Amino acid sequence: MTSAIPADVVVALLGAASAERPERAGEVGELLAGAGLPDEDVARISAEVRRLKAGSARWRRRGQELSALFSSARELAQLRDVDELLSRLVERAHDLVGTDVTYLSEFDAGSRELHVRTTLGTVAPTFPGLRVPPGMGLASMVVEGRRPCWTSSYAGMTQAPHESGIDAAVRAEGLVSLLGVPLLAGEEVIGVLFAANRFEHAFSPEEISLLSAFADHAAVVLQTARLLARTQAAAEETRRAYGELARHVEAMERASGVHSDLTSLVLQGGDAGEVATALGRALRCRVSILDETAAAKDEAVRRSRRSGRCVTADGGAVAVAVMAGSTLLGALVLEKGEVEFGPVERRTAERAAQITALLRLKQDALSEAEQRVRGDLLADLVSGDPDRLADVAGRARARGIRLEDLRSVVVLAVPTDQQRQAARAARRGAALVGEHADHIVALTVDEDPAAAGRAVHAVVREALGAPVLAVAGAVRELPAGLGAEVEAAEACARALPALGLSDTAVTTDEYLPYAAMFGPDNARVPAFVRRVVGPVLDWDAEHSGTLLPTLAAYLGHRMSPVAAARALHVHKNTVLQRLERVGELLGTDWQDADRLFRLTVAVRLAHLTVGT
Structure with a gap:
């Protein structure tokens, strides 16, 4: 009959079978020594206690691993940045498995290549970023089989083909044993998680199962993070597109408003200044107008003249040439303001330049007509014909000119091809301007002929950028006639170049002998x-x-x-x-x-x- 074992001994045996405290050699035999059991029974009980202790330790370790696994999964699930997630994923796997090196290779479904994305524990600079061609190495076996694969000695591995670049990187890192598990999102492989040692090691089923379980959790979290990143990118792109659309609609509304304003200006006879005001108000910027002289010197305007489009100048300003065919009439310069100069704003500025050209041509046509009338008045005064002088004073008053106020006459000697431009420039400071006998004649209100000559010479010289000879004289009381004064000044203008004078302003009194000798009675x-x-x-x-x-x-x-x-x-x-x-x-x-x-x-x- 089997001997009874005291309850205290049973409790002590159960304590010995616990995994919470270390086992001492011979502890079970000592506990059963007073129970009178045969040696074979003591051996059987000792073996069972050890088995229970190992199982308890295994389940306790498994519980700890599962706890760490779920803790890692919760931590990873809180991350949204993909790069940070991959780094943390490799770090947690490294802590769980406890191998020398842990790394993650990302799978490209297009090229079917894997490349090492994140590593922990590596020392060789060639290992991060390593690319694995399709069908090569242990990683390709994991991808193609969608299951864990391992080797205790990579150098002697025969189940997968070797590739020289991969072998060199593995040797440089000193890796010997490797375990790879797939990261699966449904049926799609998104990567391979590796645990490796620098010594030979046969990976246990528990290690494989643990890394696989972690990889399953990590794949779900990684795929979710990628989807969230794509969703955020799509949302950002949608917001950007919506913002661009809103800006475009706003720009189109501004362009429509400017177009309406410019149309009204054309119909109502507006001028270039009003165009600049309307454009600046719509685009919320300062708009300047350059005349043809200043525009011709501006590099941005010259480029705009060649292209016919807006050109960005230094400082962010935008310049657009005002053209009529090939003739430069000026330019619009838009300084950087509240509104960004996009394509719509640039087209709006170019349209404004066209309207400005149209208004300038209209104004020039009216001005030319007016100047022809004024030129006829001047021709009548120079002619001295009593019939032509009969109503000249009344016609002058109709143009806002009081003949009795005109005190000086200036004759300009310029090349024939520059006479029109010279006449236009001379009108800025003269009451009457016209052409007579290959010269430009201007009448001013200056009491001093010398001052009148210098003033007209300066403005015409600047406009032409070429030598100009100006001869001025005093005017008798008008409308008694102007022929003698003009003939004397023209005589001086013909004679002075032979004296080396071709770019100056003089008076007929200063060179009276030459005027007398080369005047109309010089035979x-x-x-x-x-x-x-x-x-x-x-x-x-x-x-x-x-x-x-x-x-x-x-x-x-x-x-x-x-x-x-x-x-x-x-x-x-x-x-x-x-x-x-x-x-x-x-x-x-x-x-x-x-x-x-x-x-x-x-x-x-x-x-x-x-x-x-």
């Missing part, structure tokens, strides 16, 4: 020159043509042979020889005071005659 001048220096002119015509220039240099340098030789770049003796020839031609008394005066005037007139 006697050639006869006078002929009588005084005719023999010299004949000699030059038959020979080398050096006597008259030598005589002019001699007289122009205070009758100094040395100074004349220096001016002519010849030797003094050459000058003396030529002067000796002059004496033979003109007579020995050619240097007497009276003859010398007439000779000086004749030589100067001979030069001016050639110049005119």
Whole structure:
């Protein structure tokens, strides 16, 4: 009959079978020593206690692992950023399994490649970012089989093909044993989670099961995070698109408003300033207008002129040229304001430039018509014809001009192709402007002819960017006629270039002798020159043509042979020889005071005659 075991011994045996305290060698035998049991029964009881202790330890460890697993799943479920989620996922797997290295390879369904996305425990710089071609290595076995795969010795692995790049990375990292489990979202493989050691290790079913369970949780969380990221990206794209649509609608409404305003301006006879005001009000920015002179100097306007479109200048301003065909009429400059200059705003500015060109052409046409009338008035005043002067005062008053207020006349000598531009510029400071005998004539209210000449010369010179000769004179009481004053000024304008004057403002009083000699009654001048220096002119015509220039240099340098030789770049003796020839031609008394005066005037007139 089997001996009874005291209750205290049974309780002690159950305590020994608990996994909460470490087991001591021979502890069960000591507890059963006083029970009188056979040795084989003691052995059987000891074995069963050890089995119970191992099972209890296994289930306790399993409970701890499951607790850690669910804790990790809850933690991962709170993350939304995919990159942060992958890093935390690998970190938690590393803590759970306890291997040397843990890493995650992401699967690309398009190329069917895997590439190492996140690692923990690696030391080789080549391992992160490693790409695994389709069908190669342990990772491809996991993807294709959708199941865990492992090897205790990667170098000796034969169940999967090796690839040289992967083998080199594994050797550099020193990995020996590897376990890979798939990250599955339904039937879709989204990646492979690896646990690896740098020594040979046979992964137990518990380790495989634990990593697989973690991978299942992680796959769900990762897929959810990806879907949330895509949803957020789609929502952001929708918000951006809606914002862009709203901005576009707002821009179109502004453009429609500007178009309506500009149409009204055209119908009501508005001007360029009103266009700029309407454009600036609609686009909430400051709009400036450049005239053709300033526009031609602006680099952004030059680029806009070539392209026909708006051009962004330095500082963010936008410039658009105002064109009529190939003619530059000016430019609109829009400074950076509250509204961003998008395509609609740029098209609006370009439309405004077209309207500005239309209004400018209309205004220019009206201005040209008005100037033709004013030019006719000026022509009538210059003509001196009593019939044409009969009602000139009344016609002038109809244009807002009081003839009795005009005090100075300015004659401008400019190239023919620049006369129209010169006349337009001269109108800025003159009451009447017109063309007469290849010159531009302007009447001003300035009491001082010199001041009038300087003012008109300055504005025309700036507009043309070229030399301008202006000759001014005082005006008699109008409308008695203007012919004599204009003819005197034109005579000076013809003579002065021969004196080296081509870009200045002078008065007829300053050069009265030239005006008198080259005026309308100048037929006697050639006869006078002929009588005084005719023999010299004949000699030059038959020979080398050096006597008259030598005589002019001699007289122009205070009758100094040395100074004349220096001016002519010849030797003094050459000058003396030529002067000796002059004496033979003109007579020995050619240097007497009276003859010398007439000779000086004749030589100067001979030069001016050639110049005119």
